[in-house]
Amino acid sequence: MALSSAFYTALSGLDINAQNMDVIGNNIANVNTTAYKSTRAVFTEMFARSLSFGSQPSTDSGGTNPTQVGLGTRFDGIQKNLTNGSIQTTGLATNLALEGNGMFVVEQNNQRFFTRSGAFTLNQDNQLVDLSGGYVQGYGVDESFNIVPSALVDLTIPLGTLTIAKETRNVNFSGNLNASGPLSTGGAVHETRAFFTTDTLTVGTEEDGTTDLTVAGNDLYIDNGAGGSFLAIEGGTDTVITLAGVEKSGKDLGAHTFGFSTQTADALGVDEVGTTLSDFVTFLDKVLGLDSTSVNGHDLGGSIAINAAGQIVITGNEGTVQDLTIETADLVAVQQTDDGDADVAISQPFVMTKTGSADGESVRTSFVVYDSLGTPLTAELSFVLQDVTPGSGTTWEWIAESVDNDDVDQALGVGLVTFDQNGNFVDATNQSFSLTRDNGAVTPLTVNMNFSSDNDAIFALSDTLSSLAAVSQDGSPIGTLDEFSIGEDGIINGSFTNGLVRVLGQVALSTFSNPQGLLDEGNGRYVPGPNSGDAIIAAPGQFGSARIFAGALELSNVDLASEFVNLINASTGFSANSRVVTTTDQMIQELLSLVR
DSSP, X not given: OXXXXXXXXXXXXXXXXXXXXXXXXXXXXXXXXXXXXXEEEEEEEOOOEEEEOOBOOOSSOOOBOOEEEOOOEEXXXXXXXXXXXXXXXXXXXXXXXEESBOEEEEEETTEXXXXXXXXXXXXXXXXXXXXXXXXXXXXXXXXXXXXEEEEEEEOXXXXXXXXXXXXXXXXXXXXXXXXXXXXXXXXXXXXXXXXXETTTSOTTOOTTSOOXXXXXXXXXXXXXXXXXXXXXXXXXXXXXXXXXXXXXXXXXXXXXXXXXXXXXXXXXXXXXXXXXXXXXXXXXXXXXTOOOOEETTEEOOOEEEEOTTSOEEXXXXXXXXGOEEOOGGGEEEXXXXXXXXXXXXXXXXXXXXXXEOOOSSEEEEEEEEEOTTOOEEEEEEEEEEEEEETTTEEEEEEEEEOTTOSSSOOEEEEEEEEEOTTSOEEXXXXXXXXXXXXXXXXXXXXXXXXXXXXXXXXXXXXXXXXXXXXXXXXXXXXXXEEEEEEXXXXXXXXXXXXXXXXXXXXXXXXXXXXXXXXXXXETTEEEOOXXXXXXXXEOTTGGGBOEEEETEEEOOOOOHHHHHHHHHHHHHXXXXXXXXXXXXXXXXXXXXXHHO
């Protein structure tokens, strides 16, 4: 019956507009929900009742169209509006917004979810989590802070707990070496009073001819010039000599100790041990930073030897900045007794006389480098003018030294540097030095020196004085992570208190071939559905994924004005269908009254 069909058709209209109200109401309710995507109900007509299928044209008729009456409407589905919402700045570094396709990946209770909401925060373990406690997923880094894109991990930003240091690998220098300065001719010269060993002293005979003294083995005798009085460092008796207060052009070289002993240096508590005068001379050569290395025929001149008169002759390195000052009081000797008695101090074991001073144009600079544990070490670099070639430029020798070298030898390296007739750097035979480390750091610490770069360089031009400075180096002491930032590519960069910046990880994003097929799990989370396709996980910007804005959130894309229009349409549609129901009911009642 036609009236009953109209009745049920109107009922379908009532039902479908009521469902539309649910969709519209949900959109309006989520108008301020972070990254919410509005939805739209889609309706379609039901199968129509065909009263006539129509007819084809003929010679007697032009043909007729089909006659069909619709049977109402039905719910066809819901479509999500996946366009981007506007981005609002929050100022929180952990808040992330997406512009483009893709979703963040979070994991909780061994289940993986996908979301557009980037309202993240750090938990007590400095892990990046969403407000529901899900761990934000991304790529971690290896020990060298390189991203490892092979597997997803829980992202961690260890503020206040992660500490790092960086060893110095490169130092850049700048300055000018006075090309018109005087050439160097020699270093400072110091002589001790005469020394004698059993090889040069008549056994059992003193200087005055008496035979009070018996010597044996590697005994060492010091002539104090007192007419037959000798001070002995006897074989079998430990004697410790301390060198302290020696200066090199005003700079203290620190304290060093040597032991005449057959014990080890650690057992005796000294820097080095030996049993002969030659051992002691070698020790002095190291702690004074002397270097006689010949580079392309050029010699720094530093040396130490025992002359025919039994004197130790110390010749320092060339250049005024290498001028040595060694005084008698700088060397102290203490003889340890075997019978438990008090140690015996040897008065003025080395009487020093300075017979020459260092000369030659030179310059020195101090700078700090760091080992792999972040330990600061002071090093010094000196340049000494060695040669002037008319029309071709100048040649300088450099020597690097450090009192912080864990080897006794303070000289770290030498080399030749040449400059052309315009004062520009040409070449260097060596541009690195090494320090020995015994504190558990990487050893040796090898440092490369850059004498000419795009921004910094050493020149050799005429001036009144030479100048030299270490303007930059790439090492750092220990530092703690105190700030971080997240870039458009999802890379998390951490800033440390020592000025270093390191990559801490990278936020990962997921895309789907059909994001409309995702299943809504609530809390802004989605899981793959039967028709969504598998998640394609990659770094931001890859495979068409979005870029990230840190310190911001994506807002809801609900258009409130449009929703109010839809609300009016749904309400009007519902009211109109209700009129159809009431009118149909009245018509049926009138028809029934005719029967009665």
